[in-house]
Each structure stands twice: as structure tokens, then as C-alpha cells.
Amino acid sequence: MALQYSPSLEFSVRRREPELVAPAKSTPRELKPLSDIDDQEGHRFQICFIFFYGYDEASMGGKDPVGIIKKGVAETLVFYYPLAGRVREGGDDGKLMVDCNGEGILFIEADADVTLEQFGDAIHPPFPSLHHLLYDHLPGSSSIINSPLLLMQVTRLKCGGFILALRLNHVISDGPGLVQFLKALSQIANGAPKPSILPLWHRHLLSARNPPQITRIHHEYHQLPFTITSTPSNNHHILHRTFFFGASQIASLRRLLPLHLARSSNFDLIATCLWRCRTIALQPSPEDVVRLIFAVDIRSKLNPPLPIGYYGNGFVIPAVVTTAGKLCENPLGYGLELMKKAKSRVDEEYVRSVADLMVIKGRPKFCAVRSFFVVDVSRVGLGDVDIGWGKPVYGGPAHAGFANDADTSNYISAQNAMKEKGIVITISLEAEAMERFVREFDNMLNCHLNPPIVPPQIKSFI
The missing domain is CATH 3.30.559.10 (Chloramphenicol acetyltransferase-like domain)
Structure with a gap:
């Protein structure tokens, strides 16, 4: 059955200037090559996700989601420090690698004059005014090469809830990899000293053989x-x-x-x-x-x-x-x-x-x-x-x-x-x-x- 869209929802968002959130502690400076499954032309774009959270007095009372998430990101990047780096091209073949330089991810704090209820009973994409909730039009920020690998925007809602929207460079990770990072962020934001599952780079496991050989029809x-x-x-x-x-x-x-x-x-x-x-x-x-x-x-x-x-x-x-x-x-x-x-x-x-x-x-x-x-x-x-x-x-x-x-x-x-x-x-x-x-x-x-x-x-x- 086809779902009918609700009338276009119009609202305004006040954003603070984007800032870079770097790892909370010093992290290794190194070059990490991507796998040959990562490094495909079809992965060289940004993937965007969004999370709508309602207000709950018991869990949210007196807490600011912006501050908690930003602090949690900085601490989580200590473990996921490649995400704070930049993708570079290396060699004559343009092979991609991550320069783990600790520059950080882009973070935006925002407030919207809209309630969660105004988005309707069935929340699903496409979302009205998505560009307000995920402002990814910053000059030079959306390139696959030499740009932040992750952009996060946390938007407080008038009802007390909030929206977390993010954009991820797809050559770095897929959906399950992103969820792993977000669960680590959740654990650390709630007081854990480290994630229950420690991240592993190990991109060599999906790199081409030597010599490479195509053995199947694709x-x-x-x-x-x-x-x-x-x-x-x-x-x-x-x-x-x-x-x-x-x-x-x-x-x-x-x-x-x-x-x-x-x-x-x-x-x-x-x-x-x-x-x-x-x-x-x-x-x-x-x-x-x-x-x-x-x-x-x-x-x-x-x-x-x-x-x-x-x-x-x-x-x-x-x-x-x-x-x-x-x-x-x-x-x-x-x-x-x-x-x-x-x-x-x-x-x-x-x-x-x-x-x-x-x-x-x-x-x-x-x-x-x-x-x-x-x-x-x-x-x-x-x-x-x-x-x-x-x-x-x-x-x-x-x-x-x-x-x-x-x-x-x-x-x-x-x-x-x-x-x-x-x-x-x-x-x-x-x-x-x-x-x-x-x-x-x-x-x-x-x-x-x-x-x-x-x-x-x-x-x-x-």
C-alpha cells in the first residue's frame, strides 16, 4: 500500500558555527590503507542517517543532548581515531588511504522551532527540510578526499526531544560499521571507560590477492x-x-x-x-x-x-x-x-x-x-x-x-x-x-x- 505524505512541514533552525571535534586524547599519527572492497568508485560518496528522539523526563530531565554527545564523540574518537583523520590518494593508481592526523569530525549544534509530533505519526524518509537538520553545504566539507570523514548535527526540538543527523564518507564504513561506532558512543556517553567491542581496522583482510585474478562473473x-x-x-x-x-x-x-x-x-x-x-x-x-x-x-x-x-x-x-x-x-x-x-x-x-x-x-x-x-x-x-x-x-x-x-x-x-x-x-x-x-x-x-x-x-x- 502506498503511504500518503503529510503536508510539507516548514520550520526554522538556528545553527551555531560548525566546529571540529578532535579525539579527547593524543592518538597515533599514521597512514592506514583502505581495503579494495572499501576503495571502489561506487563507494566514493557520502551516506546520511538520521535519528529522532522523543522527550522523556526520567531519562532526559536536566540533560543537554548536544553537550553529552559532543563530549562522547571526542572520547569515542580516541578508539576510532581513523575517523578523525582525512582520506588521501596515494601512488599512481590513486589508491585511497586514511591519514590519521587527529583533525577531528565536523559537529553542528542547532535548535529548531518544531516538535517531534509535527513530523507526523509515521516518520520515514523523505523528510521535510532535511537540509535544515543535516547542514552539509559547507564549502569543501563534502569531498571524499581531504575532508572530514564524519559530520554530525544535533538539533534540539521545541518539545524537549532532539534529532541526531550525520553524514559519513562511505569509503570508511558501511551501515553495520557506523552502528558499531554509535553503540560505542552510547556506552562512553553513559560512563563506560571504553567500548564493549573494541574497533579493529584490519582492512588487509579484504584486499586483493597477489597476483589478483577475476574468477567469477560479476x-x-x-x-x-x-x-x-x-x-x-x-x-x-x-x-x-x-x-x-x-x-x-x-x-x-x-x-x-x-x-x-x-x-x-x-x-x-x-x-x-x-x-x-x-x-x-x-x-x-x-x-x-x-x-x-x-x-x-x-x-x-x-x-x-x-x-x-x-x-x-x-x-x-x-x-x-x-x-x-x-x-x-x-x-x-x-x-x-x-x-x-x-x-x-x-x-x-x-x-x-x-x-x-x-x-x-x-x-x-x-x-x-x-x-x-x-x-x-x-x-x-x-x-x-x-x-x-x-x-x-x-x-x-x-x-x-x-x-x-x-x-x-x-x-x-x-x-x-x-x-x-x-x-x-x-x-x-x-x-x-x-x-x-x-x-x-x-x-x-x-x-x-x-x-x-x-x-x-x-x-x-x-
């Missing part, structure tokens, strides 16, 4: 030429609609599956459903190659597994590849089976092959042409980040899509206005394509009541 990095139908024609007319999947919606989709796919995960089911609906909405030629790309955590794929405390990027992005005609002609189970097979191929050798490919091919970005990228952040632990005021009302990505890209979506744990727990995913399409998407999506959910509709451009291919 469709995600096979580039295709852009065509007229490759991407939306005018990003100024892109619509964003958020879809909620509760128990009833997931049950409706499962009715469409054959018995041997009945135990498929909710993520696999929903991602395949949206990929198929989106492909039908975009009306590509039946012979056009289309892809579904998704992230797979590799921490347990290695032997031995990545050690506890590792906070680098720990995922790869396999791709499901087929033609638009086959995807739309066949029932939902066709795409789902392809996705499950792609996921099953991710083993240690696959991970090693990706790292080696980065060295051999010059760190390519994943193919964006007719690709739909879905990232599951529902089990990362973002909703459990308790800095001393309880769990957030919402904790997760600040943008609806991966890097706020129209061709990507985040798979987020959230609840609707009736407080029903489920998953929300935002789809971004042009107006006419969005109408077709909603029509096809509704038809899939009600397929037991109505016969499926195959669009004309696919009928001609059958």
Missing part, C-alpha cells in the same frame, strides 16, 4: 551504453512515493509464489516485486537487459569470518540479470528465483574475485543502466541506537534511496500511522511511469481478485 560491473530508455528523461519531474509492506501485503505477495519458493525471505520477495513493477512502469524494449542489484553482507562469508570489531565496508553487490520481456512476461517467481540464485553464488571466492576485479579493472562503479538497486538496512540495528534517551522513534537512512539516487531504494523497518510494524520502500519515477507502477503494484496485491494485466509493449513480445 554482472554488476558489466557496463552497458546509455540509451533513451535507460534513465528517466527529466529528473525535475520525478515523483517519490513510499510503499508500506505489513503482514497483509506480504501475505498477498506470497500467494503468487510456487511452493518451492514459499520460504523466501521478505526482502527477496519485496525487492523482486518492486523490480518487476518498476520495469513494467518504465516500458523498456522487451529485449533490453535489466538488472536488480542488492547488497549482501560478507562478514560471515569468509573463513575465518571477519573479526568482531571490524568496521569497514563488509558487503558485495551481486546483480540479477534478465531481459525486460522475460521479467514481465513471467510470474513473480521467475525474478525471485533468479535473485535467490544470485545470492547463493556469494561465497568467499566471489568476495576475493570482487576485490581482485577492483585492482585489475581500476575500481569501476556498478552499472547504473536499467538497474534497480535495493539496500536492506532493516537488520543493521539503526533503530536500536540508544545514546541515553531510549531508542529512537525513527533511526535509519536520511534519504529514501541509496545516496538519494532515483534508481535506488532503501528497505527500511518502520511503522505506519496505525503503528503497524513493517517495511517501507520509496520508489522514484516520472509521473506517468508512477501511475503505471501503482497500477501494476495494486494489481499484484489483489491478484487473487483480478486477473494479471500484461502491458501492451510486453504482449507484443510474448
